[in-house]
Amino acid sequence: MTRLRRWARAYFALQAVAGGAWWVAVFTWPAVREATLGDLDPVAVAVFDIPLFVVASALAAMGFKAAAVVAAGWTTLVATALAVYATITTEAGWGVVVMAAAAAGSLLAVCVVVLDRIPTDWVIRGPFAFRTADARRTVAANVTGTFAQIVVFWGLFLVVIPLVIATLERRWAVGLAVSGFAGVVGVVGVVALVLASGLGIWSAIVMSTLGDGTPLPSSTANRLVIAGPYRWVRNPMALAGIAQGVAVGLILSSWLVIVYAVAGSLVWNYVVRPQEEADLELRFGDQFLRYRRAVRCWVPRRPRSAP
Template identity: 70%
Template structure:
């Protein structure tokens, strides 16, 4: 709870300083509010965002809820406004970041923790694959998942992000060589992802999908050098797509995905593996690193 209240205190100070800048620096007003009337916006935002954050920092839980909800409303409204008018793009970036921070802080204030276990419930709960399907069936299922997930996370979402980045006028200049580098990195990362998927589905008797996980611990192929080669491949692919599109937003999106996976998903996945495979997984975890490739000792 203390860290949540601390965040709201910092947010209140940042919000107050931002409003001072809005009324004293035209450039700040232009890039964050566009043509919106700052007085009209301030009439709502100062009491609900700044004032609400102050009260939340003092321990008023209802104020934390109000401040978080208002931050989300402003982020959504600004995103719509920026998409229609091509103004206030950096205001959207700031409010989206504030919304994410506020949600995390609200969880700490209300629950005392960030409930990452909610992410692995229902259809995303960890379950071993059914025993009947053959290795060929698992391979086909795995490649079906690759088509869907790569299409969504490496094509659709990045293209939408790139469009919004351009529309909101928040794109940054990048060197010309970045695109070709991104293509090379994408090819290598994709090869790693496919190799990892084939090994997982043929030797693990399962798929990468949490609802049909491998029933055998896989420590062959790329899994000999790094514990999560598919995650490594996915993150690098996302960054590579960002380079190809010359989009810092897509690069940030990929890095944010790595943080979510590492701190929210991986602990639950590894706890499940430890429950199912015991000492075999513990020995593997102690000798093979999660993110950085390491030559096996034996």
Template identity: 65%
Template sequence: MAWWGRAYFALQAVAGGLWWVAVFLSPGIRRATLGGLDPVLTATLDVPLFVVASAAAAAGVRTAAVVSTSWTVLVTAALAVYATATAQAGLGVLAMGAATSGSAAALCLVLLGRIPTEWIVRGPFAFRQARSRPRPGLHMAGTLAQIVVFWGFFLGLVPPILAFLEQRWGLSLPFPPLAVPAGAAFLVLASALGIWSAVVMSTVGDGTPLPSAMPNRLVIAGPYRWIRNPMAVAGIVQGAAVGLLLQSWLVVAYAVLGSLVWNYAVRPLEEADLAERFGAGFQHYREAVRCWVPTFPGAPRTP
């Protein structure tokens, strides 16, 4: 796996070098990615700490991988502040943000030989069963409180900030006229699915959707009869719907990125925990019901 990390740093070194060539050859690229920053001064720092360090990381120098990743994070943060203050270099922020994500993943591969996704479910997010409650209403109250907090943050706070930055950085794109009504319809439907799933989780499962208070019983009722993760589906559709309402492609991308993180980082850990706790029952359920596409009784099922 370390080889993949080194391969990424090699690609990053080549891309960074080509970008700097384009910066000095094309005023348009220079304005879009650097704004009014001095390209000579910026290159004096960025070429050794980003391009050369990435090349050294590709050659197997682990310290260089740390230097390149640290510099990428620092540049991304500084460029985001600059772009927000001046309304310039929005594409630069976007490019460096992508580089930061790639560099962080590659650094993990180089240093650890893997991406430690298990770190996501540590501390307050570690998988633990909820305390069994004699009255389901107690779990229901906790679930509703979670909905208010999580929906308020991930749907009410983050998307407007992203939409504002998209406008400020000059990255906005036109949306079709039906985007807003479609977003409203999807948001209502997805929210209804999320609330239904949460209610079933609390009443049938004797727990909450929160990892630190997971259900005591395997839930295969309500929407869980047709799809294994209706709350995740609801959350992703909600995020995309808010993006349509705000007419922000960056918010839609945020929802898509969330789905990828959940599917490839969180879901395997969650399903491993469910398999350990519920054994053959969960294994049979996983084989019978798909994760993302509804499985209806009598319908042919594909893997």
């Protein structure tokens, strides 16, 4: 049995135990029932959830692939249904949070059980597949394209999605009280957002002017860029984006937006970065390997030696 498969089965075992404990709490403590199910009839929900969530997760932990598919599918369905219910009624918000986390874990685990891997390569297909930019494009065209990307991506990932998350957080009544520190937290968020945005713009300009390309994977640089912020850290734009997401969460006083930013950092580090670095090694060979040895991925520092 592979290490990943052991992890997946352990996850389903933990999910089965946690699910069983949750149902005990639902029928024992009214506060838990109200926070996670609202006015839904717990008996009616339990009739379906116990066999399709708790029992199916336990069977998946024993190695039954069909049970893993059932558990993951049911968990995703419940998380979606609870999200709709909580948005309409403002009840069961914590149930949405818990089941959304369970759905994410179940989907990862079922991929391992069924495919024996997590298909990270799916993320960089289509418009996000790695392709070098047209070398005939001028620097001005690359800079223009880069700033167009910034407007689109920052508008989506730093404005639209966080506002939706923060709105749902309030609607689901799962916010954490920071009323006494909201002003200070907001100021810290604004300062962090300005600094992180400055780093992102600086990195984008250096990439588009020196790399003969843009930061977008489908129009990536033709040259390995090791100037500017790239001399101090290998992924300054990713670092800036994560800091921006956390800063927006602070400004909105939304812990779910901060979780969204942290989750994005995990996706980038474990899904996107390995694919990106494999592409850079393929195209630039020893030059990139020397650079990777000299400059850290996340923590800025002066290079040990000239790459």
